[in-house]
Amino acid sequence: MLALATQAGSVLAAPQLCYRGVNLSGAEYGERDGAVNVNYTYPSEETVRYFAGKGMNIIRLPFRWERLQPTLGQPLNGDELQRLKDAVDLIQKHGMAVILDPHNYADYDKTQIGQAPVTDLAFGDFWARLAVEFSNRKGVAFGLMNEPHDIKAPDWLEAANTAIRSIRTVGAHNLILVPGTNWTGAHSWSTDVLGGGANGTVMLGVKDPIDFYAFEFHQYLDADSSGTHPVCDGTENAKRGLSDVTDWLRKNGKRGFLGEFGVAANDTCLDGLKQFIGVMNADSDVWLGWSYWAAGDWWPPEEPLNVQPRNGRDKPQMKVLIEGLGKKTPLPPSCALVKSAK
Structure with a gap:
């Protein structure tokens, strides 16, 4: 949906994306028994304030499942849970929403979900x-899992539906972001990479008792869509992937969120980034928004995709992202991250 023309011939811009933000990396670092602020860290207030000040309104917050729940089937670690809650409080203090992101790639201690003891x-x-x-905390969404891979789509769907059912059983009406397998790439959404069916077919089997979820996609602009190269020789393929999943979302009456994307700070990549954001802005009827990868207090300054400011200076990518934010306006009810009870 690019624009709507009035009878008088003037043009109304398409509805704005609900959420535009960044991943604040750090709490997923290190081994499960690492020490806080030695081996891993949560975002500092300085960093949170910076991105809020730029007009961003959502943070995807990665953390490690094993650290939060050291023993499967047992209570969450109280100290780590408090650190997570403190980080959410800090982000919301600065007026931004939060996506909770267990950044585990569908593994627990290197055992894939679905294999004992890491059962569904x-x-x-x-x-x-x-x-x-x-539960039902305004401005908090649940990202089921970061980038499941090497697990067939039907197996991942079963695990995802088990988690969704558990979330709803405890009475939580928060928005759930559901990834696909194969790194949840937009470019491969309709391709059966692992056998068992493509995400675009199998993941239509998501079952949510209150029908309040969106699909999470990731997409980078290098040739293999991995985000590991400082070039954007896959921009056209990435744009096609984004366009294809946009059509898929619209055809199936679903919503999407781009949880990760990023580019290096060269002219070709910055131009690709601008085009990429433009695609989503033009299709805000199905896209909830995006979170750029990545930033964070410990994010290496030499990492090409990094947008953590250094010495008070914005990174070149940040300037493009700011241009893509659009005018900051109050969020409509359709942007709520908690479904109100009827």
Whole structure:
């Protein structure tokens, strides 16, 4: 949906994306028994204030499942849970929403979900315990899992539905972001990479008792869509992927969120970034928004995609992102991250 023309011939811009923000990396670092602020860290207020001041309104907050729940099926670690809650409080203090992101790639201690002891029920138990802590808190969305891979789509769907059912069973009406398998790439959404069916077919089997979820996609602009190269020789492929999933969302009456994308600070990549944001802005009828990868207090300054400011200076990518934010306006009810009870 690009624009709507009035009878008088003037043009109304398409509705604005609800959420535009950044991933604040750090709490997912290190091994499960690492020490806070030695091996891993949560965002500082200085960093949170910076991105809020730029007009961003959502933070995707990665953390490590094993650290939050050291033993499967058992209570969450109280100290780590408090650190997570403090980070959410800090982000919301500065007027931004939060996506909780267990950044585990569908593994727990290097064992894939669905394989004992990391059963689908264990995954559901984790989400039930976490959902209770943030149940119906305004401005908090639940990202089921970061980038499941090497798991067939039907197997991942079963695990995702188990977690969704657990979240709803404890009474949480927060928005759930559901990824696909194969790194949840937009460019491969309709391709059966692992056998068992493509995400675009299988993930239509998501079952949410209150029908309040969106699909999470990731997409980078290098040739293999990995985000590991400082070039954007895959921009056209990435744009096609984004366009294809936009059509898929619209055809199936679904909504999407771009949880990760990023580019290096060269002219070709910055131009690709601008085009990429433009695609989403033009299709805000199905896109809830995006969160750029990445920033964070410990994010290496030499990392090409990094937008963490250094010495008070914006990174070149940040300037493009700011241009893509649009005018800051109050969020309409359709942007709510908690579904109100009828």
